[in-house]
Amino acid sequence: MAIVKFRPITPTQRFAELQKRDITQKRPEKRLTKSYSKSAGRNCYGRLTSRRRGGGHKRLLRIVDFKRNKFDIPAKVQAIEYDPGRSAYIALLAYADGEKRYIIAPEGVKVGDKVLSSQNAIDFNPGNAMPLENIPPATRLHAVELLPGKGAQLARSAGNSLELVNIEGDHAQLRLPSGEVRLVSRKCMATIGTSSNSEHGNVVIGKAGRNRWKGKRPRVRGVVMNPIDHPNGGGEAKSKGGGGRQMLMSPWSQLAKGFPTRRKSKESNSLILVRRNGRKMKKR
Numbered sequence: 001m002a003i004v005k006f007r008p009i010t011p012t013q014r015f016a017e018l019q020k021r022d023i024t025q026k027r028p029e030k031r032l033t034k035s036y037s038k039s040a041g042r043n044c045y046g047r048l049t050s051r052r053r054g055g056g057h058k059r060l061l062r063i064v065d066f067k068r069n070k071f072d073i074p075a076k077v078q079a080i081e082y083d084p085g086r087s088a089y090i091a092l093l094a095y096a097d098g099e100k101r102y103i104i105a106p107e108g109v110k111v112g113d114k115v116l117s118s119q120n121a122i123d124f125n126p127g128n129a130m131p132l133e134n135i136p137p138a139t140r141l142h143a144v145e146l147l148p149g150k151g152a153q154l155a156r157s158a159g160n161s162l163e164l165v166n167i168e169g170d171h172a173q174l175r176l177p178s179g180e181v182r183l184v185s186r187k188c189m190a191t192i193g194t195s196s197n198s199e200h201g202n203v204v205i206g207k208a209g210r211n212r213w214k215g216k217r218p219r220v221r222g223v224v225m226n227p228i229d230h231p232n233g234g235g236e237a238k239s240k241g242g243g244g245r246q247m248l249m250s251p252w253s254q255l256a257k258g259f260p261t262r263r264k265s266k267e268s269n270s271l272i273l274v275r276r277n278g279r280k281m282k283k284r
Contacts (some may be wrong), residue, residue, distance in 0.1 A: 003020075013206070022170060024111060029100055106195060121134040171183040176276070
């Protein structure tokens with residue numbers, strides 16, 4: 001997979017740098033897909049909770065197996081496919097008992113390779129899944145669970161991985177891509193290797209229309225709005241809040257630019273050893 005540049009025969013191609021995807025040319029498994037209705041950033045009451053969303057191309061969601069709970073049944077990779085719901089590619093597995101499932105495709109796994117999921121120690125090949133207690137330290141992992149049996153929640157995006165630092169007692173220390181070091185149960189499942197599509201971050205969109213296809217609407221700065229629309233709106237010339245609030249904040253008056261939003265009484269604070277800014281968590 002490589003980044004492709006174009007001859008600038010159109011204004012769009014002058015700036016676009018897109019991917020040449022090395023994936024299987026096939027339709028997705030119908031039984032492993034589902035449709036969904038778009039919310040355009042609204043909640044169940046119709047109130048806007050996430051700005052700058054709306055429109056976009058119609059998508060067919062893929063049902064991905066994040067639990068990897070088919071233990072000790074070998075599976076063969078039948079296809080590497082594109083998933084519109086995530087940045088990483090997905091792999092279609094055909095198990096020996098006839099069942100098919102999607103998983104996040106690891107980097108380096110090709111069509112025809114075999115992968116396995118087990119609760120015991122198995123080979124450390126990319127795509128194999130096992131509990132953290134059976135994995136040696138300094139191993140790169142992706143699709144890691146936060147709670148045993150809940151399904152993978154960590155390091156799932158394109159080209160992402162985390163490092164297993166150590167195992168002490170009932171917990172394993174993980175160094176996340178952000179630099180945060182936290183504890184999770186040693187019984188949590190993890191997949192060996194790095195997630196696929198590592199060049200996703202090098203893509204240059206090229207034109208505003210491509211973002212609209214993705215359902216992303218334009219971003220309007222708060223300082224250019226009216227006072228009724230934003231706390232930083234209004235004022236003469238370029239000013240923050242028109243002589244009122246001089247701190248940059250969200251439309252709901254939440255301070256921006258580095259203001260901490262994590263609750264000090266959050267239950268998982270005791271499981272975080274080092275924050276992503278490199279500071280150790282304060283014991284309370």
